Amino acid sequence: MSIGAENMTIKSISTQQAIALLAEAFMVPTESVSLNTRREDLPGWDSMGALVLIAELDERFGVLLSAEESRKLHSIGDAVHFMERNGIVSR
């Protein structure tokens, strides 16, 4: 599956790749996070981590994650579901 965005067409990624992307954004080893990992258990998922994720989704996939939506993400699973809904992660 591909998604269209301004000046870009990006292939979707797998759930595991999405988890790896989130782990990198929040500065933790990929193997230490799962869909069940909660936000409060990730010190790197602070305002800077959230912004790095917003910037990464915008730059790589052309998907806008608003600050309001970002604040509603409470776990890695929530973030992956957001990425599924926006065509970044293939179901």
Place this chain on the structure above:
Amino acid sequence: MFRAESPALTGMRVPSFEATTSLVSRGLGITPSLLIDSFGPASQADLLEIVSMRAANRGAAAPWDDEAYLRWRYQLDSTKTGWGQLYVLRHQRQIIGLIGTESIVLDVDGLQRSGQRVQDILIAPHTRESGLGLWLKQAVFRDGDFTMTVGCNANSIGTVRRLYDSVARRETYVMPLDISSLLRRKFGNRSWVEPLATIGNTAAGLWRSGHQLRGSRGARLELVGRFTDEMLAGLKVQQNTLQISMVRKADHLNWRLIDNPRARYRISSAWIKDRCVGYMAASVTNALSGTSHTSALRLVDWCFAPGFSAPAVSVLLPELYHFGRANGCERITTTVLGFESDTWLGRSGFLRRPAGEFDVLGIHWSDRSFAQGQVKNLAWAMTDLAGDSDG
């Protein structure tokens, strides 16, 4: 040296100022150029709104007059004197972000570099995670040779680690002034506490007296009413010291330590003949320890003439000790970064405590090649004067 405290994972790069500008402006529904145009120095007319915003964020009244503090710190009074600058970002007529800076000059291996420390950063609650906090910092990064931050909290430690070139933990040193109150708090009123405290206080006093007699070299003590450049001339650091320290100027020290409405500093100086060979500045602070309030003397700054630390300490520290005791202080505390080559704290009876997680100093150099070069190998010598806290 500046020891990095969290080098394990680097993660994704921090968005550039241009990228953050794009994200923040999009989130606010404005153009990037309007975002930049909406950011500028605060004026006296902004004061009440800023005080109200800070009070709402704190959730309680400040233990100081916040309006007087802001006027003093950010040149918002009629005198327009001082070293601070407060910037605000307005959106739809309301202030949604503010950031303060204080001009600082560093001696970097003998060369002076002008920059700033950031402080008093605040964003409106509805803008959380919009990137506004980062944007404010990046906006002021463009000014001066460097931008420094001192201290942080759980919310900002991640930003500090990612955003600044180097982040190092500062160390705390403590000298007990009254062993009996420390023992009483730990062991209660047991029969052996007072005799043991008497022995401890007597031994510490004898040790201090011996230390004082050995090193004074005829130095005498004077309290400081105002700093003068002539007085500071004798304290100049040596050139090419392979270290980074703050450049001390009389007008800055007078503003920061003497005209400060948030704290009263006791400043004493040591002289040999007509040369000032050192000074110490300290203030009494109060803290809640368990269920009781305790007082401590916080040594916020000191400076000694090269080669004269022993005579300076020999007259300054006893004065500090007696001032602390007279004001009911249990201990003298200070927080430093570096000073590997200057061991007077250990020699004088200060005990080193583990650095707190948030007791960090981060620095961002505007010259990126400079940031990656020799500066990484320089040692630091920074007192609490580097920070904006008054205890």
